[in-house]
Amino acid sequence: MTGYIALTPLDLAWGACLVLINAFLSLILDLGIHRRLLIAASRMVVQLSLMGLVLAALFSHVSPWWTALAAILMILFAGREATARQDRPLGGWWSYGVGTAAISMAATVVTVFALTTALGPDPWYDPRYAIPLLGMVLGNTMNGVSLGLHTLTNGVVLRRAAVEARLMLGATRMEALGPVIRDSLRSALMPVINGMAATGLVTLPGMMTGQILGGVAPMDAVKYQILVMFLLSGGAGIGAVTAVLGGVRRLTDNRHRLRLDHLARGGSLF
Amino acid sequence: MRGPSGAGKSLFLRAIADLDPNEGDVVLAGQSRDSLAGPQWRRLVGYLPAEPGWWADRIGSHFSDWAKAAPLAARLGLPAEAGDWPVTRPSTGERTRLALVRALAAEPKVLLLDEPTAALDVNSVLAVEDLIAERVAAGLAVLWVTHDPAQAGRVSRRSVIVSAGQVTDEAEENA
Numbered sequence: 001m002t003g004y005i006a007l008t009p010l011d012l013a014w015g016a017c018l019v020l021i022n023a024f025l026s027l028i029l030d031l032g033i034h035r036r037l038l039i040a041a042s043r044m045v046v047q048l049s050l051m052g053l054v055l056a057a058l059f060s061h062v063s064p065w066w067t068a069l070a071a072i073l074m075i076l077f078a079g080r081e082a083t084a085r086q087d088r089p090l091g092g093w094w095s096y097g098v099g100t101a102a103i104s105m106a107a108t109v110v111t112v113f114a115l116t117t118a119l120g121p122d123p124w125y126d127p128r129y130a131i132p133l134l135g136m137v138l139g140n141t142m143n144g145v146s147l148g149l150h151t152l153t154n155g156v157v158l159r160r161a162a163v164e165a166r167l168m169l170g171a172t173r174m175e176a177l178g179p180v181i182r183d184s185l186r187s188a189l190m191p192v193i194n195g196m197a198a199t200g201l202v203t204l205p206g207m208m209t210g211q212i213l214g215g216v217a218p219m220d221a222v223k224y225q226i227l228v229m230f231l232l233s234g235g236a237g238i239g240a241v242t243a244v245l246g247g248v249r250r251l252t253d254n255r256h257r258l259r260l261d262h263l264a265r266g267g268s269l270f
Numbered sequence: 271m272r273g274p275s276g277a278g279k280s281l282f283l284r285a286i287a288d289l290d291p292n293e294g295d296v297v298l299a300g301q302s303r304d305s306l307a308g309p310q311w312r313r314l315v316g317y318l319p320a321e322p323g324w325w326a327d328r329i330g331s332h333f334s335d336w337a338k339a340a341p342l343a344a345r346l347g348l349p350a351e352a353g354d355w356p357v358t359r360p361s362t363g364e365r366t367r368l369a370l371v372r373a374l375a376a377e378p379k380v381l382l383l384d385e386p387t388a389a390l391d392v393n394s395v396l397a398v399e400d401l402i403a404e405r406v407a408a409g410l411a412v413l414w415v416t417h418d419p420a421q422a423g424r425v426s427r428r429s430v431i432v433s434a435g436q437v438t439d440e441a442e443e444n445a
Contacts, residue, residue, distance in 0.1 A: 161323030165332075165369075168287060169376050170313030179325060255288055256308035 004215045016041070058127040067127040071134055075104045078138045082146035088153040090250055091264040098246040099145050106239030107134060107141045110231050118227055136207065136228055137235040140192060144236030145243040148188035152247045153263060155180035163258055173252040181244055188240030192233045199229060271415045272422055272440075273432035279415045280320065282432065283382040286413070287317040298380060316378030320385050322369030324357040332372055339375040346371065346397050363389040370398065380411045387421065399425055 019041045026034035058066055079100025089095035111134045115121065121129045156163060159180060166176035174181075199205055207228055211221035250262050273279055285292035288303060288311055296303040303311050330336040330353030340350045346367040352360070360368060366389055373381060383402075387395040402425065406412055416422055422429050422440075429440035 159323075159325070161319075161321060162325035163323070164289060164319075165323030166325055167289065167309075168312055168317045168319070169372070170309045172309050253291070254308075257289055257291070259291075 004213060055127070055131060058131060062123070062126055064123075064125045067125050067130055070127070070131060071108075074131075074134060074138055075107060076100065078103050078107075078142040082142045082149070085146045086150055086153060088157055089264050090149075090153065090247065091262055094250050094262070095149075095264070098243055098250065099149060102145045102239045102243035102246060103138065103141050105242055106145075106235045106237075107137045109238060110137050110141075110235040113234075114227070114231050133228075133231070137231055140232040141235035141239040143191055144188040144240040147191070148184045148240035148244045149247050151184040151187045152180060152244050153251070155183055156251055156258065157260060157263070160258065160260065167256060167258065171256075173248065173256045173258075176256075176258075177248055177252070181248060184244045185240055188244070189233070189236060192236045196229050196233065199225070205229075271413060271430050271432060272417065272419065277432045278435055279432050280384055283317060283319075283384055283413065283415065287312055287315055287382060289317070313376065314378055315380045315382065316373040316376055317382040318366075318370055318373045318384060318386055320388065322365065322372075324365075327356060329353055329355045329357060329360070329368060332368075333375055335375075339371050342371045342374060342401070343368065345401055347394060361389075363391070363394060366390065367394065367398065370401075374401075374405065378410070380413070381405075383412060383414045385415055385417065388417070395421070 019037065023034040023037050026032065026037060054070065058070060079096055082099040082103060083089060083096045086095060090098060111130065112124075114133060115124045115130060119129055119133070124130075156177070163176045163180065167173070195203075205225050205228075208221045208225040211224060212218055216224075251259055253259050271279055271282075281290070284290050285294075286296055288296075288308055298311075298314055306314075324332060326332055333339045333353070336353035340353065343352055344350065348364060348367055348371070352364075352368065357365075366386060370383075370386055381402075387398050390398065399421070402410075402412060402414075412425075414422075414425055416425075431438050431440055
């Protein structure tokens with residue numbers, strides 16, 4: 001690392017002024033979001049500070065067990081976040097189970113793949129590489145999984161008559177649900193595709209700008225970013241396919257019937 | 271089959287077509303339903319619900335071969351161009367007839383009809399009854415749910431009443 005400007009608490013206080021201005025605007029315009037805004041900002045500060053402490057501890061030890069534990073906790077939180085975003089979740093533990101299983105499989109495969117091939121740190125589980133990489137892949141995988149499941153469960157409820165019409169004519173569950181499955185995967189992958197298309201023109205990705213601010217040569221930062229974008233699309237794709245196909249299995253049965261009773265509240269919104 | 275609304279007629283048809291989890295055995299020409307996969311069974315046992323569903327943008331896309339189905343549609347008073355209609359165009363009555371053509375075109379052995387003529391004018395009702403009678407003569411078995419006692423008299427060989435989950439033969443009830 002060649003020189004970078006370290007931030008002092010006073011520097012952060014300057015930034016926090018902007019959040020206070022937002023809260024003030026909410027008060028005088030009666031938006032009613034100032035409490036949530038301040039709570040979210042405080043959560044962000046606390047969560048990131050804790051993460052900083054955890055990372056500092058992890059980096060100083062380079063233990064596979066502590067790294068694995070951190071990774072598992074991150075995955076469980078990602079699963080919870082993906083589940084919380086569903087309008088019509090699967091009933092019981094299935095929503096959390098399918099989401100978390102898909103996220104953990106996709107994120108683990110992609111992260112380990114990158115660590116053992118492209119990046120190749122020594123040891124490969126070096127938390128300085130593994131944890132930030134997993135974090136970025138997890139975020140996108142979680143988005144893909146939650147969008148895919150969301151579109152699937154909404155789709156089967158709204159298009160129930162269309163799906164059953166095909167079942168009535170002797171279609172298999174995959175044939176009858178084909179259009180819904182395609183919609184679900186498309187909407188799961190759209191953010192990644194849009195993200196890749198806009199990167200560099202409209203947006204400068206956070207990781208790359210972070211590296212540049214940290215003193216890394218722009219071309220090196222760009223190469224990292226390209227690799228990361230590929231990993232993100234891989235994670236979102238594998239995660240969404242796993243989650244959507246898992247959801248399809250739960251929403252149908254081996255007699256190829258549509259089982260909306262497996263949605264929480266039987267598929268009705270209220 | 272007749273009976274008050276909410277007596278369970280549609281649920282009964284859905285159970286026979288194996289669209290909901292249900293108990294009991296159903297046998298078709300000596301073959302048990304459980305010995306067939308769900309889709310295989312439903313190719314033999316067609317079902318026309320009261321509100322049929324549509325999955326594609328155009329009517330014709332719902333048929334494996336619209337040209338082959340068009341003569342059937344013509345008998346029910348639907349033009350050959352109906353295949354090019356968007357699914358939002360036909361009226362409720364036209365949609366029911368199109369769905370009947372779709373179900374018949376799949377050539378099932380049994381057809382479950384859920385009030386197929388509820389939304390039809392008198393001429394269309396007779397055309398539907400004619401067409402079904404012709405298929406029945408050719409060997410199709412039909413279970414027909416209707417609210418109209420006169421229609422039940424015209425089309426049925428055996429007539430049952432469903433009420434509060436109980437099935438009674440109409441002949442027994444009148445006796």
